[in-house]
Amino acid sequence: MDVEKKINQLREELQQHNYNYYVLDKPEISDYDFDIKLKELQELEEKHPEFADENSPTQRVGGAVTKSFATVVHEFRMYSLSNSYSKEELEDWEKRVKKLVDGKVEYVCELKYDGASISLTYENGQLVRAVTRGDGIQGDDVTNNVKTIRSVPLKLKGDFPEKFHIRGEIVLPYEGFAKMNAERVEAGEEPYANPRNTASGSLKLQDSAEVAKRPLDCLLYNITGENINIKSQFESLQKAREWGFKVPDESELKTSTSAVMDYVNYWDVHRHDLPYETDGVVVKVNSFHQQDELGYTAKSPRWAMAYKFKAEQESTKLNKITYQVGRTGAITPVANLEPVQLAGTVVKRASLHNADQIEKLDIREGDTVFVEKGGEIIPKIVGVDFTKRDPDSKLTKYAQTCPECDTELIRNEGEAAHYCPNYNGCPPQINGRIQHYISRKAMDIEGLGGETVNLLVSEKLIANYADLYTLKKEDVLPLERMADKSAENLINGIEKSKEIPFERVLFALGIRYVGETVAKKLAKHYKNIDALEAASEEDLIAIDEIGERIAWSVADFFASEENRRIVERLKNYGLQMQISAEKLANQTNILEGNTFVISGVFEKVSRNELKKMIEDNGGKVSGSISSKTNYLLAGENMGPSKLAKAEKLGTNLISEDQFLKMLK
Incomplete structure (x- = not known):
C-alpha cells in the first residue's frame, strides 16, 4: 500500500474510533490499540x-x-437569552409568540449547560475556525485549543452544507474536574473553583498541549448559516448528530408550555444525575420559519427563552456596607460578607442595588443575610434572618457623600440610584469612562486594558479619553510591566481606533442611557456629531423610540462646556464624527414615516436584508400589525391571521417586487 493511502486510511480509522469513544461513548478498540495507531x-x-x-x-x-x-x-x-423563573413567565412568553406567528407552535426543550459558549465554523466538512462568544458581536479565535477537544469533529460525514456555523458549550464534566483538582492538590497547588470557570479559562491558555491534557467536552445545539436546507430546530439537532457532532440526547419536542413545565420539573430533580453542570432549560420555537417571523430584540431572540432552575441560597454574616462609584456616577451599595461557598464559588461580596432595596429588606451591618446566585453573575442579598439579629443593631443610613471625592450625592426624582455629580473630578468616573471608551463594543483599542488605563490616569498622563490621542511611545514606556513591543501596540491601537465608525464613537462617549442601539438610531438620524450637539431636548424626543430620559441625558451631555471641548478635540484628532459617505450612499428617507410588518418567505431578498433595506431608507419594522402599520410586506406561506388583521385594519398589502419598486 502506498504511503498516502496508508496515512488516509489511518486518519479515517482514528476519526471513527475517536467518534465512537467521545461522542457515542461506545469504544470498539482499547486505548492501547488506539495509541499504537496514532503513533504509527x-x-x-x-x-x-x-x-x-x-x-x-x-x-x-x-x-x-x-x-x-x-x-x-x-x-x-x-x-444572549431572556430568562424566566416561573410557569407564569413562560406562559406570558408563549402568548407573545402566538400573537406574532400563525399556526401550530411546537417547542424544543434543551438542557442549559453551564460552560463557555463557542461558535465553530465548517467549510466543505472541515473545521476552519473556533471563536468564543465574546460580547456576542465578536470573540477570540481559539481554534488551536478547540482542536484538542476530542468530541469536536475535525472532519464531518454525511450531507452537510458547504459552509455553516454551529454553536454550543465547552464544558468540563464533574468527573474530569474532580480528577484535575485531586492532581493539583497532590502537587501542592490550589484547586480550581468550579468546572465552568475552568473550562472558560482553558480556552485562553497559550499552549494548546496544556489544553489537550484537560478533559474538556463540547456539546452542540444551534446551527446557523445561509442555505442550510433545514426547516426546524429539532431536525437540526438530528442532522448535527449525523454529521458527527456531540448533541445531547435529552432534547425533546413539546406542543405546549404545560408539557414544557413537565420537562423542567423532571430535570430540576434529575439534573444532578448528569455528568455536567446545568442551570436550566432552554425552550425554542421549533420551526425556523416561525423563528424568522419572530425575529430578535436588541439583545435576545424572541423565539427562545431560558427557564432557570431555582437559585442556590446560603446564609452568612454581613460585616460591612461599602459604596462603589460607576462611570456614570451611579452609586452601588455593596455587602461585604463573611466568605461563603455558593454555586461552586466562594462569595465575599454581594450587590445591595440601591437605598430602596436596603430599606425594603431592612438590611443592617452585622445581620445574618440570605445570599442567592441565580441568573445573575453577581450574587444578591434576598433577605435577612431576623431571628439572629443583634438587638442593638442600628438602622442603615445611606451614604450622603461620594466615597471617592466627598461630593454630596444627588438623587433625581423617579430614579432609584444616587449619583455623584462631580462628573469631571471623581476618579472612578474618569477611569470608568475611559475604560468604557476603549471597550470591545466601543472603540476596541487593542493593547490597552483596564490596568493600563488606571496607570495612565494615576501617572497623570491622561485625564479623559481625548488625551489618549496625545500619547507617545516614550510616554508609556516607563509604565510598570510595559515592554517596547507593548508600548508600540498600544500607540498603534489608539491610532487604528480613528477608523471606528461614527455610531460606535457615539456609544463610546459614554452618554448616560445611550447604549449601542440608541447610538445607532441617533447616528442614523443626525448623520454627524455637530447636528446631534445642536439638537434640543424637544428635537430628540420627536425621534421615534427616543424617550424623555434619553433626550434629557443627551442634551445635558452637550450642555457641558467640558464635554463639547473633548468632542471637538476628538474631531480634530481625526475620529469618525459622521456617517461615512459609503454608508450614506445606501441610505435615503424615502420610506420615512412608514411602518412595515414582514411576513412569509421571500425569493429575491432574505428577511434580514428586507429589514435592513427598510431601515436604511428611513422606514421602521414592527413585529405585529396594528393601526400604526402602513404596509404588510407579504411573502409565500404568510400566516392567515396576519392577513385577516391587515384586511380588517385596511393595511396596504405589498409583494416583494412591489417593495423593491418602491425603493427605485
Whole structure:
C-alpha cells in the first residue's frame, strides 16, 4: 500500500474510533490499540510532510502556541437569552409568540449547560475556525485549543452544507474536574473553583498541549448559516448528530408550555444525575420559519427563552456596607460578607442595588443575610434572618457623600440610584469612562486594558479619553510591566481606533442611557456629531423610540462646556464624527414615516436584508400589525391571521417586487 493511502486510511480509522469513544461513548478498540495507531500515523506524517493535514487526528495532542488571540467578528451575532423563573413567565412568553406567528407552535426543550459558549465554523466538512462568544458581536479565535477537544469533529460525514456555523458549550464534566483538582492538590497547588470557570479559562491558555491534557467536552445545539436546507430546530439537532457532532440526547419536542413545565420539573430533580453542570432549560420555537417571523430584540431572540432552575441560597454574616462609584456616577451599595461557598464559588461580596432595596429588606451591618446566585453573575442579598439579629443593631443610613471625592450625592426624582455629580473630578468616573471608551463594543483599542488605563490616569498622563490621542511611545514606556513591543501596540491601537465608525464613537462617549442601539438610531438620524450637539431636548424626543430620559441625558451631555471641548478635540484628532459617505450612499428617507410588518418567505431578498433595506431608507419594522402599520410586506406561506388583521385594519398589502419598486 502506498504511503498516502496508508496515512488516509489511518486518519479515517482514528476519526471513527475517536467518534465512537467521545461522542457515542461506545469504544470498539482499547486505548492501547488506539495509541499504537496514532503513533504509527504520527511517524508517517513526520517522514512525509507533503501529506500534512491541519485536521489530522494527530493535531489533537496540541503543541501550537498562541501568544495573543485574534479578534474575529461573528458572521451571525451570538445573542444572549431572556430568562424566566416561573410557569407564569413562560406562559406570558408563549402568548407573545402566538400573537406574532400563525399556526401550530411546537417547542424544543434543551438542557442549559453551564460552560463557555463557542461558535465553530465548517467549510466543505472541515473545521476552519473556533471563536468564543465574546460580547456576542465578536470573540477570540481559539481554534488551536478547540482542536484538542476530542468530541469536536475535525472532519464531518454525511450531507452537510458547504459552509455553516454551529454553536454550543465547552464544558468540563464533574468527573474530569474532580480528577484535575485531586492532581493539583497532590502537587501542592490550589484547586480550581468550579468546572465552568475552568473550562472558560482553558480556552485562553497559550499552549494548546496544556489544553489537550484537560478533559474538556463540547456539546452542540444551534446551527446557523445561509442555505442550510433545514426547516426546524429539532431536525437540526438530528442532522448535527449525523454529521458527527456531540448533541445531547435529552432534547425533546413539546406542543405546549404545560408539557414544557413537565420537562423542567423532571430535570430540576434529575439534573444532578448528569455528568455536567446545568442551570436550566432552554425552550425554542421549533420551526425556523416561525423563528424568522419572530425575529430578535436588541439583545435576545424572541423565539427562545431560558427557564432557570431555582437559585442556590446560603446564609452568612454581613460585616460591612461599602459604596462603589460607576462611570456614570451611579452609586452601588455593596455587602461585604463573611466568605461563603455558593454555586461552586466562594462569595465575599454581594450587590445591595440601591437605598430602596436596603430599606425594603431592612438590611443592617452585622445581620445574618440570605445570599442567592441565580441568573445573575453577581450574587444578591434576598433577605435577612431576623431571628439572629443583634438587638442593638442600628438602622442603615445611606451614604450622603461620594466615597471617592466627598461630593454630596444627588438623587433625581423617579430614579432609584444616587449619583455623584462631580462628573469631571471623581476618579472612578474618569477611569470608568475611559475604560468604557476603549471597550470591545466601543472603540476596541487593542493593547490597552483596564490596568493600563488606571496607570495612565494615576501617572497623570491622561485625564479623559481625548488625551489618549496625545500619547507617545516614550510616554508609556516607563509604565510598570510595559515592554517596547507593548508600548508600540498600544500607540498603534489608539491610532487604528480613528477608523471606528461614527455610531460606535457615539456609544463610546459614554452618554448616560445611550447604549449601542440608541447610538445607532441617533447616528442614523443626525448623520454627524455637530447636528446631534445642536439638537434640543424637544428635537430628540420627536425621534421615534427616543424617550424623555434619553433626550434629557443627551442634551445635558452637550450642555457641558467640558464635554463639547473633548468632542471637538476628538474631531480634530481625526475620529469618525459622521456617517461615512459609503454608508450614506445606501441610505435615503424615502420610506420615512412608514411602518412595515414582514411576513412569509421571500425569493429575491432574505428577511434580514428586507429589514435592513427598510431601515436604511428611513422606514421602521414592527413585529405585529396594528393601526400604526402602513404596509404588510407579504411573502409565500404568510400566516392567515396576519392577513385577516391587515384586511380588517385596511393595511396596504405589498409583494416583494412591489417593495423593491418602491425603493427605485
